[in-house]
Amino acid sequence: MQGPTRFGAERAGTHSMFVRSFIRGTRARMACVLAMSAVLGCSDEGGDGRTSKPPGTARIERPAAAFTSGVAGTFRCVAEDPDGDALTYVFDWGRAKADTGVSQRVPSGTAADVTTTFQTVGEFSARCRAVDTHGQLGGWSEHAGFAVQAPPPADDGxxxxxxxxxxxxxxxxxxxxxxxxxxxxxxxxxxxxxxxxxxxxxxxxxxxxxxxxxxxxxxxxxxxxxxxxxxxxxxxKVELAAEWRQSSAWRPSDAAWGPGGTLLAVLDPMGMQGVVRVWNVSQGRLSQELRMKSAALRSVAWGSRVDDLAVGLADGRVSLFSPGTEEPYRTWKAHTGAVAKLAWLPNGAELATVHNIATGGAEVRFWDATTGTESRPPLGATRTVQELHWSPDGLRIALEVQEGQVELHTLDAVGPPLVVDNAESFAWSPDGARYAVGSYRNVRVYGTASQAQEASWPGTWSVSSRLDWSRTKDWVVVSDRIRNLVVLDVATGAVVAEASEPPADPLNGTGYGAVRFHPHGESFVAVEELPAAVSLFSVEAQSPRAHRRELLTHAKAVNAIAWAPGEHTVASAGGDGKVRLWNASGQAQTTLDGHGGQEVLALGWDAGGAWLATGGADGRASIWEPAAGVRVSGPFQMTPLAPERTPRVEFVALHAAGGEGYLAVAGAHPILTGRQTGVQVWDIRTGAELLYIPRTDAPVVALGWSALGLVIVHDDATWDFWSPETGARQRVEGPRERLSAAALSPEGTQVACSDRLGVSVLDLATGNLVAEAANTTEQRTLAWSPEGKRFAGGGWAELVFQWELREDRHLQSSVVGAHEGAVMGVSWRPDGQALTTGGADTALVTWRTRR
Incomplete structure (x- = not known):
């Protein structure tokens, strides 16, 4: 093992260190360049015996962005030579044509034009470089994109x-x-x-x-x-293609238990449209998502039958769903405006709906849900209704209204309602004989028949925003807007369980907007809008603290996915700064939190599946033993290029066994003019730095280990091999297209690439083309199947693709799924029968694959 290897932005003798090959017209183009170099000079020495320096990086210009097939067009190149030598420019036309363009020799710093004719129609990119009189090669320019169009037909209108x-x-x-x-x-x-x-x-x-x-x-x-x-x-369709899925939420606002307590519906207004997500709580995973194409969802309630899942719509309609179906089985018009709240008659088929009037007040209407017709006269309220609660016997309905009041209406009776002041929240006892109201640091209990106050219990919460009464115990759960959460014994006022988690900044967040006890147990769900959370709390007799289990995946985008090799565990990295581990059935196992709340962007397992490397926007990488939930090495800090400019670790590659090995990372440095990446490698046992590249020649799009060492793939379709034993680097050049994503094959012999023209598979040792397929969308992420015959990917088109490598050098594509935002990460299950993706929509989905 040699000492640390450090590379600057430029490396002396680059042209003699690296293997260069182009997949189309490779020999012809390179023969032209090498022959020209031989004519211009075979020595690196100038006339005075000094060593000649290579020209600087070229700049390419094109007067037009589009050319016509068969019509000559012009490109221009310019570079400067540090020795003042005259320069000749070489143009690489990429996939547009095989031959290479060569300019006249011009003085250093002088631009030269090359005129060429393209025959192939399509979108391409070109680049250029300078060659001095000694045959020294300068750096390639950036790619210049251009289109070649067919000659226009006569205008036929x-x-x-x-x-x-x-x-x-x-x-x-x-x-x-x-x-x-x-x-x-x-x-x-x-x-x-x-x-x-x-x-x-x-x-x-x-x-x-x-x-x-x-x-x-x-x-x-x-x-x-x-x-x-x-x-x-x-x-x-998701229900046919997905084995399991998890999701987060935009701003969840309410929840309703199914009658059996197995299913939980969560309302997420989600901007203009809205969605109701149904979780199978016993399995701990998402079961269904309900949407209406014609109107936004604004309220939810679940009746005594599993088929009575009601949603209120922004256009005033009410729809009833059976779980597992896409379309409602009954819809009717209830109000002229949005249905803000719903409540079912306990153990009945009657539904109450609320519409808050823009000019003030609200109307409450009652419906026979079997027919969609009104069942009793409507009620009016003088203030906006925030919640409504039907008494268990169906004789009364309580309205929580603005300004801290509760109106108790006796149905089918004449006269004004009973008004309870200083009441921010409300809950009926299971038998309806009592009710509780919450206020600032206080819960009061009243007898329903007598309206007399029976108890008053103080607490440490602020204004009680939500209350609910257990169906199985004489308990109430109290929540507020700064995340205080307490379970009280109604008879004694004693704290049964505490689940408060006050935020560091009370102004940052909304607190709990809904709490709902399980219909048959001592657990309850609490819903928080911001940051989004749907949490299940279990109250255990021997523990003063309620145990929390989070249903949502990540509060923000799922940035990366990684299945453990040969194991039944998949890891997801989130924009919320957490890494979550899931079993093969999609049930949450462990949460790792080691990046200071900043985005986690990269994941990578060791070959044995025992250790997991993570990298994040805090510029750090760590190695974890997920089974124990502990960090075993690191954190390793990437070196910033400037003070207070923290890099973002976007790729990690772990090569370890028996506590020995290497951790490689690639990170993006924040700069004003674009994206600059660097690479570092450490010994995971000693922490010693083995490789430091502060600036790569082009941004990194993939990082991994092969039999030849570390592979660093750049977005200009070049890649470097670095040997940890010798410290040497060797370069291979592929086709000249700007890559949006890349992935190394499991056996380390091929690389899958995505660019603006489609996807391709290249030989890792030579850069030669193995197979390709056109695609109208660029991929953001790619991953190979375990057997190395297929790869999958996704990107901004929101679709999840699979490509199968055929013997005829063709890639057969298929769509296996879709997200509702960009696909951010993909990883194959070790058996190759499914793959898991994560997206900007916060969803985590395992899709079945086909061959």
């Missing part, structure tokens, strides 16, 4: 609309042009035509949405004013 269909489904148009379009289709329409596109998912599939279609007032109607391109996305 029509324009072309191109449709890309991803997944299984078809698209038709009105007027005619697309009749059952699958794959990629093109049709021409008269200028000014409004083309309506209708989608039809295949059996078992759903339409996800349009992509890149422009900001049309009606998403599926396009005005043809120029050539346009649009993508229709289809994905398998």
């Amino acid at each position: 029509k324009r072309e609309l191109t449709l890309d269909v991803l997944g299984l489904g078809q698209v038709r148009s009105t007027p005619a042009g697309f009749e059952g379009c699958t794959g990629t289709c093109r049709a021409r329409f008269n200028l000014g035509t409004h083309v309506a596109l209708d989608v039809e998912p295949a059996a078992g599939w759903r339409f996800v949405g349009w992509l890149g279609c422009g900001a049309e007032p009606i998403p599926n109607v396009m005005l043809i004013e120029s050539d346009r391109r649009c993508t229709a996305r289809f994905a398998p």
Whole structure:
């Protein structure tokens, strides 16, 4: 083992250290460059015996972003030589054409043009570099993207609309042009035509949405004013494609238990639309998500039958769902505006609904849920109703209204309601003989028949925002807006259990907006809007503190996923600063919290699946033993390039066994002009730094270990091998496209890549093309299957793709799932029968795969 290896931004003798190869026209282009170098000079020495320095990095310019096939176009290159030598510029056209462009020799710092003609239509990128009179090669320029278009046809007053269909489904148009379009289709329409596109998912599939279609007032109607391109996305139905899934929430506001206590519905207004998520609490995972296409969801309540899951809509309607179904089985109009609250008659089929009137006050209406017709006269309230509670005997209804009052209405009776002042929250006893009201540091208990106060219990909470009464014990749970949470014995006022977690900053958060006791047990759920949390608390007789179990995955995006090799554990990294471990059935196991609340961005297991490396936005990486929930090595701090400029660890690669080995990290340094990455490697036992690259030649998109050592893949489709034994680095160059993601194959011989043209598989040793496939969307993350014959990925298109490597050098693609935000991470289960993805939508899903 050699000492630490440190590399600056530039390395002397780079051109003689690295292997260079291009996957198309490689030999022709490189032969041209090498032959030119031989003509220009074979020595690195200048005329006075001094060693010649290579030219600087070139800059490429293109006068136009688009060229016409068969018509000559011009590119320009310029660079400076530190010795003042004259320069010749070499142009690499990437996939546009195989031959290399060579300019005239010009003085240092002088631009030179090359004119060329392209025949292939498509989108490409070019780059250039300088060669001095001694054959020294300068650094490649940045890629310059350009398009080659077919010669325009004579203007016939029509324009072309191109449709890309991803997944299984078809698209038709009105007027005619697309009749059952699958794959990629093109049709021409008269200028000014409004083309309506209708989608039809295949059996078992759903339409996800349009992509890149422009900001049309009606998403599926396009005005043809120029050539346009649009993508229709289809994905398998989640309930058919997913083995299990977990999710977080945007701002959960309420919850309702199913009658058996197995299912829990959680309302999440989620911006303009809203969603109700149904969790199987016994299994600890998400069961279903309910949405309405035509209106936003604003309230939820569950009746005495499992089929009576009611949701109130923003347009005044009420819908009833059976769990497991996508569409409501009954919907009716209840109000002229949003249904703010719902409450079922206990053990009955009658439903109460609330609409808060914009000008003040509220109306409460009552419905026979079997018919959707009114069952009794409505009630009016002079203030906004925040909650309503039907008494167990169905004779009364309590309204929590603004300004700290509760109105107790006796139904079907004449006269004003009883008003209880200084009452911020309310709960009925299970038999309805008593009720409790909460206020500032106090809970009072009243007899229902006598209306006499029976008890008053002080507490340490502030204003009691929520109350609920246990169905099985004489307990109430009290919560407030600064996360105090206390269970009281109603008879004595004694604290049965404490679950308070006051925040460091009381102004940062909303506290608990709902608390609901389990219908048949001593546990309860507490819902917090910000930061989002749906927590299950178990009250144990021998413990003064309630045990908490969180249902949500992460409070923010799921940034990375990693299955343990040969194990039944999958790790997820969240934007909330936590790493969570899940078993193969999707049940939460352990939480690791070691990045100071900052985003966790990277995960990596050792080959045996015993240790897990994590990296985060705090610039640190750590190694954990998840089974014990402890850190076993680190944290290792990345070296910042400037004071108070903390790098973000975006990739980790762990190579360890028996307590010995290496931890490699790649991180992004914050700079004003773009993205700069660095790489560091440490000995995990001693903590000694073995490699330090403060600035890589291009941003890193993948990091991993192979038989040849550490592999560092850059976004310019080059990668370096670094040997920890010798400290030497060797470079391989692939096709010249800007990569958005890459992944090393399990056996360490291939690399899967994504760029703007599609996906490809390259030979790791040579850079040669193994297989490729076009794709209209770039991937943000890629991962190989355990057997090395398939890989999966996803990105900003929100779809999860799988590609299978065929013997004909083709990649067969399929869509296996979809998120409601960008796909951020993907990892295969060790048996290769499923893969797990995480997304910006905070969802964590394990999808079945097909071969």
